Amino acid sequence: MFAIDKDGWVSHTKVTKKDRPKLAHGPMAPVKAIVLHRTGTTSASSVLNAWATKPEGTHFLIGEDGSIYQCASLKQQCWHVGKLYARCRTTSSCTEEDAKAIDAILHQKGTNWGQKFRMVTRHELEKDYPDRFPHNHDALGIEIVGALSTQSEIYELPNEAQQQSLFWLVDQLVAAFELTLSDIYAHGKIAHKDPKQSEGASALKAYRIYKEAG
Numbered sequence: 084m085f086a087i088d089k090d091g092w093v094s095h096t097k098v099t100k101k102d103r104p105k106l107a108h109g110p111m112a113p114v115k116a117i118v119l120h121r122t123g124t125t126s127a128s129s130v131l132n133a134w135a136t137k138p139e140g141t142h143f144l145i146g147e148d149g150s151i152y153q154c155a156s157l158k159q160q161c162w163h164v165g166k167l168y169a170r171c172r173t174t175s176s177c178t179e180e181d182a183k184a185i186d187a188i189l190h191q192k193g194t195n196w197g198q199k200f201r202m203v204t205r206h207e208l209e210k211d212y213p214d215r216f217p218h219n220h221d222a223l224g225i226e227i228v229g230a231l232s233t234q235s236e237i238y239e240l241p242n243e244a245q246q247q248s249l250f251w252l253v254d255q256l257v258a259a260f261e262l263t264l265s266d267i268y269a270h271g272k273i274a275h276k277d278p279k280q281s282e283g284a285s286a287l288k289a290y291r292i293y294k295e296a297g
C-alpha cells in the first residue's frame with residue numbers, strides 16, 4: 084500500500100504531484116467511495132493547464148500514457164460529482180415517503196430541470212452513504228484522459244497503459260481507505276452527465292473484470 088503523508092499527498096514513484104490549489108474546497112469527511120471520470124479531452128497537459136484556474140476537478144488524473152498525477156490533497160474536497168440521481172430511484176427501492184418527496188420535487192411547478200436536479204441532490208445529501216450515491220465530501224475523484232466518441236456518444240475504453248495505472252491506483256486507494264468494489268462508481272451512472280450515462284462506465288467495467296480475474 085502506498086504512503087499518504089500528513090497533508091494528504093501520496094508518496095510513491097508512480098504518482099507525480101501537480102498541486103492545483105484551486106481544486107481544493109475544504110476538509111473531506113471520511114472517504115467512503117471513489118468516482119471515476121473521463122476528461123473529454125485527449126491529453127493530460129490541457130487538463131493540468133485548465134486546473135490551474137478552474138474550480139472543478141479531481142484528486143487524480145491519469146494521462147494518455149498512463150502517467151498518474153495527484154492534483155489535490157486527499158484531505159481536501161474536490162468539486163467533481165455535481166447533481167446526483169436519487170439512488171433509490173435507480174434501483175426502484177425508494178420508501179413510499181421518500182418516493183413521494185422526490186416526485187414532489189420533480190413535478191414542482193415553476194422550476195427548471197437544473198433547479199429540480201439541485202433540489203434532488205440536496206434531498207439525497209440528507210441521507211447517509213450508501214443509501215445515496217457518494218458526493219464531493221466523501222468521495223475521491225479520478226479523471227482518466229479520454230474523449231467522447233462523436234459517433235457512438237460514449238466514452239472510449241481507457242487504453243492498456245491507462246488501465247494498468249487505474250487498476251493499481253484504485254487498488255491502493257481501496258486498501259488505504261478500507262473500501263470495497265461496490266464503493267467504486269462511474270460518474271455517468273450517479274450524476275447528470277453525458278446523455279448515455281457512459282462517463283467512467285467502461286473504466287469501471289474494466290476494473291471489475293480485472294478484480295474478478297484476479
Ligand SMILES: [Zn+2]
Nearest residue numbers: 120121270282
Ligand atoms: Zn465526471
